Amino acid sequence: MASQQQLSAVKIDMDTIEVSNLNRQFLFRRSHVGLSKAKVARDAVLRFRPNINITPYHANVKDPDFNVDFFKKFNVVLNGLDNLDARRHVNRLCLAADVPLVESGTTGFLGQVTVHLKGKTECYECQPKPAPKTYPVCTITSTPSKFVHCIVWAKDLLFAKLFGDTTQDNDLNVRSSDAAGSSENSKDVFERRKDEDIEDYGRRIFDHVFGYNIEMALSNEDTWKNRNRPRPIYSKDALPEKSIKQNGSVEKNGSTDDPSSVSAMASLGMRSPQDVWSLMENSKVFLEALKLFFTTREKEIGSLSFDKDDQLAVEFVTAAANIRASSFGIPLHSLFEAKGIAGNIVHAVATTNAVIAGLIVIEAIKVLQNDTKNYRMTYCLEYPTKNMLLMPVEPFEPNKSCYVCSETPLSLEINTYQSKLRDFVEKIVKAKLGMHSPIIMHGSALLYEVGDDLEEDMVANYAANLEKVLSELPSPVTGGTMLTVEDMQQELVCNVNIKHREEFDEEKEPDGMVLVGWSQPSSTEKKEENHRVSDVGTSNSSRPIAELNEDAEISTMEETDVVPTKKRKLSTASKNATSPSSSKVPADTDNHGKVEEIDDDDDDDDVVVMLDGNPDNTKTRRVVTSKNLCV
Amino acid sequence: MEGEELTEQETALYDRQIRVWGADAQRRLTRAAILVYGINGAVAEFCKNIVLAGVGSLTLVDDRGVTEEALSANFLIPPDETLYEGKSLAELCSDSLKDFNPMVRVSAERGDISGFSGDFYSKFDVVVVSCCTLTTKKLINDKCRRLSKRVAFYSADCRYSSGEIFVDLHSYKYTKNKLDEAIECELQYPSFEQEATAVSWSKLPRKMSKLYFAMRVIEKFEEKEGRSPGGVSITDLPAVLKLKNELCEAQSLKESQIPDALLERLVSSQIEFPPVCAILGGVLGQEVIKAISGKGDPLKNFFLFDAFDGKGVIEDISSRDA
Numbered sequence: 020m021a022s023q024q025q026l027s028a029v030k031i032d033m034d035t036i037e038v039s040n041l042n043r044q045f046l047f048r049r050s051h052v053g054l055s056k057a058k059v060a061r062d063a064v065l066r067f068r069p070n071i072n073i074t075p076y077h078a079n080v081k082d083p084d085f086n087v088d089f090f091k092k093f094n095v096v097l098n099g100l101d102n103l104d105a106r107r108h109v110n111r112l113c114l115a116a117d118v119p120l121v122e123s124g125t126t127g128f129l130g131q132v133t134v135h136l137k138g139k140t141e142c143y144e145c146q147p148k149p150a151p152k153t154y155p156v157c158t159i160t161s162t163p164s165k166f167v168h169c170i171v172w173a174k175d176l177l178f179a180k181l182f183g184d185t186t187q188d189n190d191l192n193v194r195s196s197d198a199a200g201s202s203e204n205s206k207d208v209f210e211r212r213k214d215e216d217i218e219d220y221g222r223r224i225f226d227h228v229f230g231y232n233i234e235m236a237l238s239n240e241d242t243w244k245n246r247n248r249p250r251p252i253y254s255k256d257a258l259p260e261k262s263i264k265q266n267g268s269v270e271k272n273g274s275t276d277d278p279s280s281v282s283a284m285a286s287l288g289m290r291s292p293q294d295v296w297s298l299m300e301n302s303k304v305f306l307e308a309l310k311l312f313f314t315t316r317e318k319e320i321g322s323l324s325f326d327k328d329d330q331l332a333v334e335f336v337t338a339a340a341n342i343r344a345s346s347f348g349i350p351l352h353s354l355f356e357a358k359g360i361a362g363n364i365v366h367a368v369a370t371t372n373a374v375i376a377g378l379i380v381i382e383a384i385k386v387l388q389n390d391t392k393n394y395r396m397t398y399c400l401e402y403p404t405k406n407m408l409l410m411p412v413e414p415f416e417p418n419k420s421c422y423v424c425s426e427t428p429l430s431l432e433i434n435t436y437q438s439k440l441r442d443f444v445e446k447i448v449k450a451k452l453g454m455h456s457p458i459i460m461h462g463s464a465l466l467y468e469v470g471d472d473l474e475e476d477m478v479a480n481y482a483a484n485l486e487k488v489l490s491e492l493p494s495p496v497t498g499g500t501m502l503t504v505e506d507m508q509q510e511l512v513c514n515v516n517i518k519h520r521e522e523f524d525e526e527k528e529p530d531g532m533v534l535v536g537w538s539q540p541s542s543t544e545k546k547e548e549n550h551r552v553s554d555v556g557t558s559n560s561s562r563p564i565a566e567l568n569e570d571a572e573i574s575t576m577e578e579t580d581v582v583p584t585k586k587r588k589l590s591t592a593s594k595n596a597t598s599p600s601s602s603k604v605p606a607d608t609d610n611h612g613k614v615e616e617i618d619d620d621d622d623d624d625d626v627v628v629m630l631d632g633n634p635d636n637t638k639t640r641r642v643v644t645s646k647n648l649c650v
Numbered sequence: 651m652e653g654e655e656l657t658e659q660e661t662a663l664y665d666r667q668i669r670v671w672g673a674d675a676q677r678r679l680t681r682a683a684i685l686v687y688g689i690n691g692a693v694a695e696f697c698k699n700i701v702l703a704g705v706g707s708l709t710l711v712d713d714r715g716v717t718e719e720a721l722s723a724n725f726l727i728p729p730d731e732t733l734y735e736g737k738s739l740a741e742l743c744s745d746s747l748k749d750f751n752p753m754v755r756v757s758a759e760r761g762d763i764s765g766f767s768g769d770f771y772s773k774f775d776v777v778v779v780s781c782c783t784l785t786t787k788k789l790i791n792d793k794c795r796r797l798s799k800r801v802a803f804y805s806a807d808c809r810y811s812s813g814e815i816f817v818d819l820h821s822y823k824y825t826k827n828k829l830d831e832a833i834e835c836e837l838q839y840p841s842f843e844q845e846a847t848a849v850s851w852s853k854l855p856r857k858m859s860k861l862y863f864a865m866r867v868i869e870k871f872e873e874k875e876g877r878s879p880g881g882v883s884i885t886d887l888p889a890v891l892k893l894k895n896e897l898c899e900a901q902s903l904k905e906s907q908i909p910d911a912l913l914e915r916l917v918s919s920q921i922e923f924p925p926v927c928a929i930l931g932g933v934l935g936q937e938v939i940k941a942i943s944g945k946g947d948p949l950k951n952f953f954l955f956d957a958f959d960g961k962g963v964i965e966d967i968s969s970r971d972a
Contacts, residue, residue, distance in 0.1 A: 042666055377926065
């Protein structure tokens, strides 16, 4: 893109550079680790194209400063984001500002570039995107069947309980039929007693979660009628000998000034993160990691959150997950694999990113030249389909049922006598509708809003409202009523029709409410199987796991809606069976944006896109890049 | 695998790509030696990709100096002209590339390698050529095939907003993962000579990429007129079209299979379109990585991309099958 003349660009990126970026983000060097991506990228580009104008912002694109007026300044927006939330946000701003958006994503060998123009093509949200995968609480706490369940348990429950904020709710203890497993006892259990020997403490925790808790779970016969029973594991069996104090184990870990260099593996002389440890080795790591946290990082205990770049945390979580997996007969995994799952690491290579970057620029140039007929959604495949490795498809028309660009109302099934406004705000407005600063109204009654300039009594009022069940709000919300939800920054308004429903399935509908008209695709698991790209457990690592992950990286490679296999002429209706989206097709007439492969039987005599700097354009063109991932 | 483990530094740097192709493949990459002859924009992109991937060594050969055209498409050339004094394109690019990954041995050599002996070529695992005549391409391809060691051969050409990659892996065995099973596969590749000159156009499938034919026409034109590669310009169009008609007649191919507009587009500019360079360099990079690691279905045997329709197509062309 920098090769074009008379270009001025703005680059927004909140991230700093990490070592793992360097295998593909080639504008960065090792010496840049820790610095702002936006700024370093800008400097690097200027070095080989000194004459362009790039303004970097080391900031979050969701920042209110980047409002609709800001976006209106640009001719095109290019996204290189790594999370769904930010993408949706930018999508809405581009719609509100009526600025074309070029979206893209990559995962391993797969990638795609899509173009979105308000009113002319689908917006980014017209086709539902897979949301980060969540798991029912009972699967995590009682009946795990996959390794990822063990990771979530180890990370979000055990690690959080031992090292994180203890005032937070934690589902760690199994719900047993015996009410004596009360929360009072559990608080005592996990806390280290005064002067308790660190190894004793470690073994006590080990025995509690891998031994006692499992025995408690086993006592509930119903749970195990159709499932394999787990076996309790006690430290005296997994690791019979008390470890002799490792000689200079603290020294081996280098200076305690650098907590990030402390490592249980190093201390135990275990070298390869690719090895799958035995139960005994996992137990050793478990105890050693716990010990190292308490001996070298005591100050952090009570406020730690899991960070995939925290070696000791990763070791602990791997070991804990593996011991639990062993208990439940689930295959064990290496630290390398576990880290990928726990950290939601997306596998990435320079080559796919280069291809996608090239495709982004090609589309961006079409946008700048208003070449509307030639916009394409392009898919980069791992295995060629019909001889094509790069497959262009014409954009679809906007989805008439899209609540984002077509203002279609949604319906919500909810128990209005039991669900609180807070549940609605968290689970629907923020999580599903992707609004960050919502205003919720019932008719003309303002039920809730977010803002800096609110008066104290309003804030108190809203806080009180959050704790009320819907039917008891000042303006009661019951079946048949309609709520209006709005985000001022995104300039998005949604009408939600409320339908009262008494019961919800705990496993299938864990939220206790169902949003209709906002279609969520079914489990992403089947699709992943088709795209298994390597034999290193990456099939799991490409999947975001719990709902709470900040770095949920999702390639928006839409497995189901790609590739119409039939060519469709202008006048026929679409019968694309693989597509989930409803209103794709225009019957005939002068509608654009059909589902059609480029018809290459015709002799195309169309004029070629002029690619050198536009001779008659004296205005500077501006381009926005919101890059958070690939270059 | 021989016990050379990846170092801690390598594991940290290559983490994201190891999650794609595995530690074994990464180890093989770190032992691979790549030779590049002729550096156009697409090949510059390829070099960047392969260096980032962490190959053992990369040797560049291109004795030409810097030109305006090169500057517009090759981002490895520093804009500071004072640095050009006495340096070949290969040397300038080599200097830039070292920066991208200090763990890769990047170097430049001089000379017309088409005259070098087999010993020279046997030092490498992969040879990539661009900006060379049809004759040179065939010659180097041939040299690679004569070696007892398997040396993978690739050529990459970009003409304005279209490009082509040719792959020759001779007789190639590799493993493929299908549903958790590792399957052994074998492919036989034809040489560039065998298919470029020997294949009969009329026997190729009707749906064949038109770009393939167009490339052959221009290639032939350059050879006939003794032009340097990429030396065809818009003023040559009438002569090119005339040659096209002659070739079609000789090959019993309908003239409409090679649209005039397509040929016009290919010769309309001598500058490579940078995003196309990125796409070609990306695909080429991935192919070379596959060949070195022995994992994944390699491309057989042409990849063609045209920004005009946005398709990236694979064509399997061999005079024996056609």
